[in-house]
Amino acid sequence: MSSEERKEGSPRFGKLHFPVGLWINSPKKHFAKMSRRWPSPDKGGYVDTFLCAPDILPRHCCVQEAEPVLGSALVRPFRGAAVTLNGRPLVREAELHPGDLLGLGQHFLFMYKDPRTSQPRPAWLPRPWASPGLAGAFSCQACGRSLQERQDAFQAYVESREPELRYRPQEEEALLKEIVHLQGATTFNLAPAFLLGLCLEHSTRVLEPGHFPQLVARIAQLVKEAVWEKIKEVGDRQPENQQDKGQVRALSIEEVAADLRPLMLWMANAMELLNLVQKKVLDMEKELDLEGSSHDALLSSDLETCDEAMVVLDEVIMSTFQQSVYYLTKTLYSALPALLDSNPFTATADLSHAQELSSMPEGIRGTLAIYQATLELTKECELHPDLVSQTFGYLFFFSNASLFNTLMERGTGGPFYQWSKAVQIRTNLDLVLDWLQGVGLGDIAAEFFRKLSTTANLLCIPKTSLVKATWSRLRSEYPALTAAQLHHLLSNYHLGLGRPYPEGWSPPPEEREEMVNSEIFESFSDHPPLILPSEGFRLQPAAPVTDDTLHRQLCRLRRFLWDLEQASLPANQRVAHGLEGS
Known part of the structure; x- marks a missing residue:
């Protein structure tokens, strides 16, 4: 047929x-x-x-x-x-x-x-095979190996640098919790993501196909619970939440960085873990195309479970990012105003050593210390480069908006808008931008500080030249400023007692009508969105383990699984002490 x-x-x-x-x-x-x-x-x-x-x-x-x-x-x-x-x-x-x-x-x-x-023709008798458990792999006396050979095989597995974790499904929950609790207890900062990735590999290689979506969902839930606990701990340590509110003080950047370290570690690990899951899901989607409609329902259900788990990991990344920038901007808020108030041309400032914070003018030292501590924290936590860029993008966005709004507010009805003050602000801003350029953040800073930089440039125009400029010329040369913002700066510029404002500064009637209800302040809600990266990840689960700290954790987990498996067996089925203690 x-x-x-x-x-x-x-x-x-x-x-x-x-x-x-x-x-x-x-x-x-x-x-x-x-x-x-x-x-x-x-x-x-x-x-x-x-x-x-x-x-x-x-x-x-x-x-x-x-x-x-x-x-x-x-x-x-x-x-x-x-x-x-x-x-x-x-x-x-x-x-x-x-x-x-x-x-x-x-x-x-x-x-x-x-x-x-x-x-x-080879022998057709079934070959010996090992169960996912360690006892089946190293303790079966039917395989013909001597006790010493089985001891040596088990010891070789425990000490191996191959990226592999063998376990039975019944030990999985305890293993996952042990891995999640590793966060912060090892110097290899991406250890949780790497070890959880080995669990994913074990599931796809050994266990039933339907087990993988359940595993991904459980991992995502455990990570979420761990992160929520850390977020609560950080919130409880804030001065305003302390019981003794009579001695409320702002936390130093060193204290803030120490509090944020667990959150940023989870951000880095969740991002790497999400990438590993996405790769496995892509394989499942290819399998769906290959197997045809007869298994659409099963695979579609599994893919839906994986999608829901990935949404949870997305939420973890978003939450840790939001919490990190919230506490950093909270610290920046008190340090930024000094950049507008301080005079960089003092005897204690050494402007020839722009990369050394100790030689910087005191007014910008606090702001740069926050940027430096943040940069060191992201490097220490091995945060993905794209997330590092977006973290600083948000900090620079906040810094620009905060400084610009303060500048607009303080210039109303006073002598703040004048050339001498503008030169000090411009110099402070240049020192900040030069320092950021030196640490590799210059392009991001230039993009997000454009509004403040444009404003400083406008105010730095000598008074004799500025009074000759027309509205149309200033609008074309300073497009980063809205009509309402430019009009606010010009109408509050300090020309001198009794000196009238030039006719050329007056906006045309049509623009004046538009400015009636226009806002001069920058909105903090217009921050750039968080975009998760799609490449450039650090973890390679298929490569041998070269980091000694990670290798020690891997060996410890293998022994941990062996102890769990042996404890679950009846006493008369447990392996002889010689293998158990090898």
């Missing part, structure tokens, strides 16, 4: 992809068709063997050539299909070698042989 003669989707008539021949050991009544044709490379695989049994799915199993190793192939079950390889349930793609026994459901058993090779 050919594929053309059988209708698609028959509930009892399954299909099997075969690029090579198989030896069949099953009743003839279950055999529909079999051929030994190679699939066309430009058309992809096709079905050429039909099987009929109650537990055979319409699309059950795919076997394809494994290049460049001659004599081997790859076998992969479709989702929900009952497949065994040498007696072991098969849930993921695996290598198929001559002599392997492939079971499909309860009615079919095939032994694989590659007709392209002349190798003698």
Whole structure:
């Protein structure tokens, strides 16, 4: 019977992809068709063997050539299909070698042989296999290894630098909580994301396909709970929330940075973890395209669960970012006004050493100390470069808006807008921008300080030149200022006692009408949105562990899992003390 003669989707008539021949050991009544044709490379695989049994799915199993190793192939079950390889349930793609026994459901058993090779037929007895648990891997006496060999194998696994964590599903919850509580207890700052990534790898490689979405959801929930606890702790330590409010004092930038370190560590780890999950979800989406409509419901449900978990991780990143910039801007708020008030041309200031904070004018030293502490914190926490840029983008946005609004407010009805004061402000601002340029943040600072910089440039025009300028010329040369803001600056400029304002500064009637209800202050709600990065991540879970601190944590977790597994077994089934203590 050919594929053309059988209708698609028959509930009892399954299909099997075969690029090579198989030896069949099953009743003839279950055999529909079999051929030994190679699939066309430009058309992809096709079905050429039909099987009929109650537990055979319409699309059950795919076997394809494994290049460049001659004599081997790859076998992969479709989702929900009952497949065994040498007696072991098969849930993921695996290598198929001559002599392997492939079971499909309860009615079919095939032994694989590659007709392209002349190798003698290998033994067809099932090979020994290890359970996901450590006891099954290193303690099974049926494998023929001596106690010393099993001890050596276990010790080699514990001390291995390969990125691998083996565990049974029943130990997973305790393992996840142990990893989450590692935050801040290791000098390898991305350890939680790396170790949780190993759990994801273990799930996709060993456990049932439906386990992965549950794992992702649980990881996201545990991370969220840990972050919310840290946010509450930081809030409780704020001076205004202390019980003794009689001695309220502002926290120093060093104290703020220490409080924000756990939040920024979780921001960095959540970002790396989200990237690892997204890669796995992309693989699931490809699997959905490959397996067809028969498994749409299962895979779609799994993908929906993963999407919900990724939303939780998004919220974690957003919350830690918001909390970090909130406390940093809160500290900046009290330091920024000195940049407008202080005189940089003092005997104690050494303007020739612009990168040394100790030689900076006192008025800008506090602001730069906050920027420097923030930069050191982001580096220490290994925050993604894009998140570092956006953190400073927000701080610079706030600094610009705060200073500009203060400048607009203080210039009303007083002699604040004059050339001598503007030169001091311009010099202070230049020193800040030069310092930021030296630490690699110059481009971001120039973008977000544009409004304040433009205002300082306008006020630095000598009075004799400014009085000759016309409204239309100033509007074209200083486009960063709105008409209302420019008019406010000019109308409050200190020309001298009794000196009239130039006729050329008057806006035309149409613009004057527009300025009636226009706001001169910058809005703090117009801050740039947080955009999560899509590349440039640090973690590579497939690479061997080279960091000694991370390796020690990995070894400790392996022993932790061994102890959990042994404690769950009856006393008469536990491994001999020699292996347990190896």
